[in-house]
Amino acid sequence: MARFLVTGGAGYVGSHTVLALLDRGDEVVVLDDLSKGHRAAVPAGATLVQGRCDDPRAVEAAFARGPFEAVLHFAALSLVGDSMRDPMRYIGENVAGVTAVAGAAAKAGCRKFVLSSTAALFGFPDRIPIDEEQRLEPASAYGESKLLCERALAWAEKVHGMRFAALRYFNAAGADPDGRAGEDHDPETHLIPLAIGAALGLRPPLTVFGDDYDTPDGTCIRDYVHVTDLAEAHLRALPVLEERSVRYNLGNGTGYSVKQVLDTVARVGGRPVPHGYGPRRAGDPAALVASSRRLREETGWMPRFPALEDIVRTAWAWHAAHPRGYAGR
Numbered sequence: 394m395a396r397f398l399v400t401g402g403a404g405y406v407g408s409h410t411v412l413a414l415l416d417r418g419d420e421v422v423v424l425d426d427l428s429k430g431h432r433a434a435v436p437a438g439a440t441l442v443q444g445r446c447d448d449p450r451a452v453e454a455a456f457a458r459g460p461f462e463a464v465l466h467f468a469a470l471s472l473v474g475d476s477m478r479d480p481m482r483y484i485g486e487n488v489a490g491v492t493a494v495a496g497a498a499a500k501a502g503c504r505k506f507v508l509s510s511t512a513a514l515f516g517f518p519d520r521i522p523i524d525e526e527q528r529l530e531p532a533s534a535y536g537e538s539k540l541l542c543e544r545a546l547a548w549a550e551k552v553h554g555m556r557f558a559a560l561r562y563f564n565a566a567g568a569d570p571d572g573r574a575g576e577d578h579d580p581e582t583h584l585i586p587l588a589i590g591a592a593l594g595l596r597p598p599l600t601v602f603g604d605d606y607d608t609p610d611g612t613c614i615r616d617y618v619h620v621t622d623l624a625e626a627h628l629r630a631l632p633v634l635e636e637r638s639v640r641y642n643l644g645n646g647t648g649y650s651v652k653q654v655l656d657t658v659a660r661v662g663g664r665p666v667p668h669g670y671g672p673r674r675a676g677d678p679a680a681l682v683a684s685s686r687r688l689r690e691e692t693g694w695m696p697r698f699p700a701l702e703d704i705v706r707t708a709w710a711w712h713a714a715h716p717r718g719y720a721g722r
């Protein structure tokens with residue numbers, strides 16, 4: 394049993410990872426300012442310190458609950474479109490969060506750090522699937538902020554001997570298979586919850602952003618990876634940090650188009666997804682699919698829910714059971 398600090402543990406991916414840690418018997422302290430997350434998403438067995446990652450007093454209060462085996466850093470601003478309206482805020486806050494938390498970790502003698510990084514590091518990629526050797530050229534301030542976070546951690550390693558794992562998630566999706574947690578962003582911008590919301594009559598009809606891409610059906614292709622599999626990848630990456638720092642691209646390795654996602658939601662839910670077509674969303678690449686070969690080979694990670702249908706089924710179950718998300722829980 395070990396104790397972990399999870400920043401952003403009241404958010405979507407963070408809360409599922411807290412569950413994975415608690416399920417295996419670990420102790421968890423969550424540092425989250427609840428700006429986007431939900432108190433009710435912090436599992437009962439975890440301790441919540443409410444505060445910002447770039448506030449030294451809040452970070453100190455969190456580390457006072459240590460010592461920690463490792464820090465898992467999920468807290469960040471994470472909307473691509475938003476980052477293009479307010480790029481300095483995204484870069485400033487995301488980098489400040491990492492530097493404050495990693496600096497405090499080094500001071501406290503905690504030398505393992507796992508960063509939520511992103512496929513947005515690759516911008517418009519040259520080749521699919523995207524492996525770790527591909528050019529890093531973010532096409533958004535959000536992607537740039539995460540690249541700078543990775544680079545900051547490389548300095549923490551050089552100077553303080555801090556090992557880090559940068560996990561570049563592709564599209565996180567789905568919900569805890571036991572129904573204990575799910576996806577509830579406000580505003581919600583992600584395809585699967587919007588499609589399910591439209592099918593359930595909880596949200597307006599979905600707009601497909603462009604059907605003139607150079608893909609088989611004209612809509613964008615993404616690699617949807619189950620949030621519980623993402624959580625498991627964090628646990629798998631930890632032992633590698635005994636030896637060295639790593640960067641892993643993290644997805645299923647299969648791409649699905651927006652139309653295929655809508656068909657799957659309709660099939661799983663047994664009702665159509667009301668939708669129409671609109672212009673392309675600025676900054677959307679035609680296709681993003683991960684090669685997670687390195688992660689699989691070096692850690693033994695294997696997704697339990699690689700099929701889109703299973704991913705959508707768990708998401709559907711959560712949204713149907715919690716039509717208002719975490720509100721009122």
Ligand SMILES: NC(=O)c1ccc[n+]([C@@H]2O[C@H](COP(=O)([O-])OP(=O)(O)OC[C@H]3O[C@@H](n4cnc5c(N)ncnc54)[C@H](O)[C@@H]3O)[C@@H](O)[C@H]2O)c1
Nearest residue numbers: 401403404405406426428429430445446468469471509565
């Ligand atoms: N969801 C995805 O598909 C996806 C894909 C790639 C990368 N990521 C990255 O994974 C991480 C988690 O994403 P998510 O979808 O769970 O987001 P989320 O918004 O649900 O969770 C982020 C959490 O961090 C908290 N937070 C934000 N800024 C904070 C700050 N300064 N101090 C303290 N707490 C703060 C929020 O309140 C929220 O609970 C983010 O770093 C995101 O960039 C997500």
Ligand SMILES: O=c1ccn([C@@H]2O[C@H](COP(=O)(O)OP(=O)(O)O[C@H]3O[C@H](CO)[C@@H](O)[C@H](O)[C@H]3O)[C@@H](O)[C@H]2O)c(=O)[nH]1
Nearest residue numbers: 471511512513563564582583584600601602613651674677
């Ligand atoms: O109303 C909508 C919402 C989305 N889409 C499309 O659906 C796909 C998926 O979009 P979305 O769910 O918003 O995810 P991404 O824009 O691919 O971004 C996610 O995945 C990135 C990595 O791939 C991360 O960096 C981001 O944080 C995360 O939000 C894209 O082609 C969108 O154009 C629509 O057509 N209509």
